Amino acid sequence: MRPIIGLTHSIQSDEKKLMMPLSYANSIQAAGGVPVLLPITRDAEVIAAYAGMVDGVLFSGGEDVDPQFYGEDQLWACGDVLPFRDDFELLLLRELLAKHPEKPVLGVCRGEQVLNVALGGTLYQDLKSQLPGCLAHQQHQIAPYTSHRISIEAGSKLHAIYGDTTIAVNSFHHQAVKEIAPCLQVTARSADGVIEGFEKPDHPYYIGVQWHPERLVEREENAVQWQLFRSFVNACRK
Numbered sequence: 001m002r003p004i005i006g007l008t009h010s011i012q013s014d015e016k017k018l019m020m021p022l023s024y025a026n027s028i029q030a031a032g033g034v035p036v037l038l039p040i041t042r043d044a045e046v047i048a049a050y051a052g053m054v055d056g057v058l059f060s061g062g063e064d065v066d067p068q069f070y071g072e073d074q075l076w077a078c079g080d081v082l083p084f085r086d087d088f089e090l091l092l093l094r095e096l097l098a099k100h101p102e103k104p105v106l107g108v109c110r111g112e113q114v115l116n117v118a119l120g121g122t123l124y125q126d127l128k129s130q131l132p133g134c135l136a137h138q139q140h141q142i143a144p145y146t147s148h149r150i151s152i153e154a155g156s157k158l159h160a161i162y163g164d165t166t167i168a169v170n171s172f173h174h175q176a177v178k179e180i181a182p183c184l185q186v187t188a189r190s191a192d193g194v195i196e197g198f199e200k201p202d203h204p205y206y207i208g209v210q211w212h213p214e215r216l217v218e219r220e221e222n223a224v225q226w227q228l229f230r231s232f233v234n235a236c237r238k
């Protein structure tokens, strides 16, 4: 049986249409999972049913997390926020952690930030203005190309997955983790110190990555990125 992997999606700002790059579903399929979309809702019963029926959830990329969810007021440099999406994803994540603490969770880009905020962490609302001199985390190449390196903590889950302590990644984020949630452990940073990856040490698989592996795998040169999706899907089989 291939594991069922729930995917979160974006919505149009009028909250009437779902939006989702196919690359996430394609990557999960290619790694051996069955991707299913979890349509956004405020219904707690439906959210509980989602958490019960999937073997794991991939929190996908997208818009900025509403700063109100981490106790800050919105700065001018903050981008578009979708409070409905934030609400749903935070409820879903808390339901998973409370009722299904063994189910794997992978957060990509915005999804990584959601995984941090849900547990009490904060974000830079805008790296360029709040962390002067940082790298170009909005890269000038298209998404299947890498633009900066990251250092991975030896002995971490990301180290085991990638088999290396330095890899190159792509970068499409103007926000990033500022304060890591107390129960999380930073496992990857770029040269400017920006947090690019973390895990929850007491959880079988709770991993956030700030880059976009689902786009890197489009180029054979980045085949190592399949190892992230394979590790996630394999963890969901258990």
Ligand SMILES: [Mn+2]
Pocket (backbone or CB within 6 Å): 137, 148, 170, 171, 172, 173, 190, 196, 210
């Ligand atoms: Mn980056």
